[in-house]
Amino acid sequence: MISIQGKGVSTGIAIGPLYFYQRAKSEIVRATVKNAEKEWERFKASQEKAIEQLGKLADKAREEAGDEAALLFETHQLMAEDLDYEEAIQGLIEEEFLNAEAAVSDVCAQFAEMFASMDDPYMQARAADVKDVSSRIISILTGAVQGGIDSDVPVILAADDLAPSETVQLDKSKILGFITEGGSGSSHTAILARTMGIPAIIGVGDQIKKEYEGREVIIDGTKGQIIVDSDDNTRKVMLAKLEEQKKTREMLEKLKGLENKTKDGQTIRIYCNIGSPDDVAPVLGNDAGGIGLFRSEFLYLNCDDYPTEDYQFEAYKKVLSDMGDKEVVIRTLDIGADKQIGYFDLPKEENPAMGNRALRICLNRPEIFRTQLRALYRASAFGHLCIMFPMVTSVWEVREAKKMCERVKAELTAEGKAFSNDVQIGIMIETPAAAVMSDRLAKEVDFFSCGTNDLTQYTLACDRQNADLGRFFNPHHPAVLRLLKMVCDNAHKNGIWVGICGELGADLSLTDTFLSIGIDELSVSPRAVLPLRQKVRDTNVAQVRDEVLSSLLGDKTQLS
Amino acid sequence: MKTFEYTITDPVGIHARPAGLLVKEVKKYTSTVTVAKGEKAVNALKLMALMGLGIKQGETVKVTVEGADEDAAAAGIEAFFKANL
Incomplete structure (x- = not known):
């Protein structure tokens, strides 16, 4: 043992x-082969396997989401066995004695280029399909494992x-x-x-x-x-x-359907953080009241090129309609820092956490932002949408982003496309600047959601990716908690709601604190919903509030 | 040999999914089917070539069907165009 x-x-x-x-090995080795016939057979075997894999994916998609969903994979199947595609690969292998991986890669580039040069944006985006199919075949050839x-x-x-x-x-x-x-x-x-x-x-x-x-x-x-x-x-x-x-889970099951209400009658909303439309099932399964943070990055991370408006629209629409009339807060693109995407072509930075990321990218590259906002507003017709901007530091940024929203709404109105007029707009409070300026920012938006991971990192000047900094990275630090209280007070003074969507929300040792300072919503991972509900139901805020507030603000503060 | 012409009404034209469906329809028959836009004609079994024509709404294509089952194929494919494109 x-x-x-x-x-x-x-x-x-x-x-x-x-x-x-x-x-997966990303580099493709180019080589000359002696036996072209054998190489061609290698290609055919991989092609066959790719078609088989795609067939399985199509079956799975059909089972889960119907014929329309399966069609994408069936189209990929047809691409994999396309005669022109196959002939071009055969030509490179048999006439130039190129190895199969390089031949597929070259032909892929050729077809992708054909689509990319068409004058129709929809067709241009099909270059991604050719690349997807080709990389599947190449992965099989090189023995790399998908997923x-x-x-x-x-x-x-x-x-x-x-x-x-x-x-x-x-x-x-x-x-x-x-x-x-x-x-x-x-x-x-x-x-x-x-x-x-x-x-x-x-x-x-x-x-x-x-x-x-x-x-x-x-x-x-x-x-x-x-x-x-x-x-x-x-x-x-x-x-x-x-x-x-398992038994604890069963006990928590009994909390389903009950309110998040303290012993003395204070209620709090418990929502979930999710990263893809597939995560909705555990959200509903754990009886959460809504989605407090839907990270939209997955759409970008899953693609080889900028995701189209329609592609995004379908994903947002799915989450919104699956959630019915419950609130869904979708955070606009939050990449940069530790989340890098090749096709964004962002220059390498010395200090990416403080660099060109999130809303900054969106404001600098409005065409990307516009596509996402159009998809979001179109999807708003199918549920209860709240849009949230990440990484805000100044009032002007929020104003500029809101102006983009207005422009997009005007466009959609002119095109006769449906959208909801009740979309709430909010911001993440994850920089000390936003927390300090929350009195002004509250006048611009409908809600705040505190991102405690980044707020801790920036407040304590402590890189959250660095495992060696463990004991310095303390989200319970009074500096962080005082900022949260300040944000909460400023939100309530201006009549807007405030939530926490960072990992801290699920920290049961802070539930007393959050209830005492008056947080309206906690967004946590699905599994944390029911334990948190239990904790809230066991709490009597009136009994703990004074103690919590004096330790937070008064002399008792432990300067850790 | 049978031919017919058809003007595309689908707002996005012959994009990937209908092109895929068309290839599947054509596969049901033994006849050779070509789709032509202007001077450019492609074999309707070749998905990417078909997509490469970039056929848009309002454009007219000429479809030629030739082979043993051309009567049934032409009728089936024309019906497919009307229903899907």
């Missing part, structure tokens, strides 16, 4: 085989750390838990694990060895413990804990 200690960032216990994440996991059974996934674009492509049904070598509690792997409600342990360094692959591991996300080849006794203890975990 081998025991490894890491840092638990998502609670729970999981048992399963260990599997190391397989990263990083090639296993028939669910696994405990180990990786050095996962990039946001990698986490969105993971086959979630195959993951029981995460182990990463590096990372931090607010890294994307941690956030994903909490959304999925599965355990995650980070920062294990080189203790997790490649040779353990395939062996049974037990992970305890609460303690940060990993056990490889457990002995019978330990296994029995862990299985009992797993059983207990």
